[in-house]
Amino acid sequence: VVGVAAGETKNPSRAIPKAVHTTVLRLAIFFIGSILVMAALIPWHQAGVDTSPFVLVFQSIGMPFAGDIMNFVVLTAVLSAANSGLYVCSRMVWSLAKERLIPARFAKTNFRGVPVWAVLFSMAGSLLALLSSVIAASTVYLVLVAVSGLATLVVWFSVCVCHIRFRREWTRDGHSADELGYRAPGFPVLPWLAIVMCIGALVLVVLDETQRSTLYCMIPFVVCCYAAYYALERQRKRENNA
Numbered sequence: 001v002v003g004v005a006a007g008e009t010k011n012p013s014r015a016i017p018k019a020v021h022t023t024v025l026r027l028a029i030f031f032i033g034s035i036l037v038m039a040a041l042i043p044w045h046q047a048g049v050d051t052s053p054f055v056l057v058f059q060s061i062g063m064p065f066a067g068d069i070m071n072f073v074v075l076t077a078v079l080s081a082a083n084s085g086l087y088v089c090s091r092m093v094w095s096l097a098k099e100r101l102i103p104a105r106f107a108k109t110n111f112r113g114v115p116v117w118a119v120l121f122s123m124a125g126s127l128l129a130l131l132s133s134v135i136a137a138s139t140v141y142l143v144l145v146a147v148s149g150l151a152t153l154v155v156w157f158s159v160c161v162c163h164i165r166f167r168r169e170w171t172r173d174g175h176s177a178d179e180l181g182y183r184a185p186g187f188p189v190l191p192w193l194a195i196v197m198c199i200g201a202l203v204l205v206v207l208d209e210t211q212r213s214t215l216y217c218m219i220p221f222v223v224c225c226y227a228a229y230y231a232l233e234r235q236r237k238r239e240n241n242a
Helices: 012-041 053-060 066-098 116-135 140-172 189-207 213-241
Strands: none
Touching: 012 053, 053 066, 066 116, 116 140, 140 189, 140 213, 189 213
């Protein structure tokens, strides 16, 4: 989300480092911090999936209406995640339209610069995906979850590879790291570590029989994406030659 939003901020050299730092801090506090609190207050043999561990924590300290409070918090978090997902998806659709990989209509914006058609298209896709969780939970919805889950892994892998190649090309062109507006810390150890972890996660998916089926959905999806891209590129070359 931070990376996509970088293209729309007025001062990316100042806003992006701040966003990165605050995002990492929030993740550390709200995710790792909450896990530490739950691990300290809930015995491991009582933790499960039948009841929210947050509800168990609130009940252990005698807080009334713990379930209602957590339902409100979870609903707010889900709506926030859906809002950020809609933002990223609409900008990806807009970018694909700008590259002429999908109809150019989705690249049109209103007077405020908002890609309305891309937002509406993304929202329609989100609603259809939500509908599939109700009417096709064991078929279509599982395929969508499998594709989106492994796609995230592929995206992170691609980001790390692009980071490493960018820094190599930057140095090869005679530039130094000090010239960068924002220099990611821990380079090149962290991107290589992330690549190893992504590969490790993929290996675990292959070894886990319950997760292996996601590859059967993801691999054909990736093949179809590449086939469609090269088909469009071939058609574009033919049009240019004509």
